[in-house]
Amino acid sequence: MNIFPESVSTYGSGIDNLFWLILAFAGTAFVISLFLLLYPLFKNHHTRVKRASYITGSLGKFHFKLVAVAMLIMAMSDFIILFAEHSTWEAFTTLPKQKDVEYIVTGRQWNWIFTYPGRDGVFGTADDVVIDEPNSELHVPINKNAFFQLKAKDVVHSFFVVNTRLKQDCIPGRTITRWINFTKEGKYDISCAEICGIAHTKMRNFIVVESNEKYDHFIDSLYNQQAATAGNQQ
Numbered sequence: 001m002n003i004f005p006e007s008v009s010t011y012g013s014g015i016d017n018l019f020w021l022i023l024a025f026a027g028t029a030f031v032i033s034l035f036l037l038l039y040p041l042f043k044n045h046h047t048r049v050k051r052a053s054y055i056t057g058s059l060g061k062f063h064f065k066l067v068a069v070a071m072l073i074m075a076m077s078d079f080i081i082l083f084a085e086h087s088t089w090e091a092f093t094t095l096p097k098q099k100d101v102e103y104i105v106t107g108r109q110w111n112w113i114f115t116y117p118g119r120d121g122v123f124g125t126a127d128d129v130v131i132d133e134p135n136s137e138l139h140v141p142i143n144k145n146a147f148f149q150l151k152a153k154d155v156v157h158s159f160f161v162v163n164t165r166l167k168q169d170c171i172p173g174r175t176i177t178r179w180i181n182f183t184k185e186g187k188y189d190i191s192c193a194e195i196c197g198i199a200h201t202k203m204r205n206f207i208v209v210e211s212n213e214k215y216d217h218f219i220d221s222l223y224n225q226q227a228a229t230a231g232n233q234q
């Protein structure tokens with residue numbers, strides 16, 4: 001069963017599977033707790049029980065055993081989840097050795113700012129292309145390791161690309177690098193998943209994933225345009 005938006009990153013389906021695993025454990029615990037809570041209420045309804053019985057707690061050891069077993073089961077399920085999540089978490093948090101493309105994405109009140117490194121491939125130089133327009137698109141090539149340096153200008157924002165399952169807080173003063181390898185072309189939502197002020201919902205931008213040829217063509221015209229405007233200003 002898949003109730004989620006389509007997953008288009010290499011690690012996305014692993015994260016979805018973890019959701020179902022954790023739901024199975026938490027759901028079972030929920031149903032059992034609810035039963036233990038409600039069943040005595042029905043069983044001891046005043047129409048069935050004449051007088052409330054007085055429990056002294058003399059079954060000390062028996063009760064202790066029940067609690068110990070329940071705690072053991074809970075701890076076991078935690079360990080199973082820890083064990084199952086390890087490889088997915090590793091893939092998500094460890095940056096691949098090969099970096100194909102890199103961008104800076106900066107959250108501000110209220111937009112996502114995209115920075116391309118320019119032809120020299122280095123950030124912080126004169127040929128960087130900075131795009132700060134509402135609902136703008138960041139272009140990314142398919143099947144490449146795309147690195148994102150995530151930053152924030154003012155308050156905490158959260159970079160959320162739901163189709164990739166990547167959600168990462170952007171914290172002022174810090175640079176957090178995450179990566180995505182897109183497996184399907186298309187246009188995907190970027191939203192801010194952290195309430196960051198009155199126009200928080202305006203932070204809607206897009207990632208456009210395209211073939212290598214299309215991407216190269218886009219980057220070429222973007223950098224040419226940038227060089228032309230820079231030339232005009234001189």
Ligand SMILES: [Cu+2]
Nearest residue numbers: 157192196203
């Ligand atoms: Cu925000």
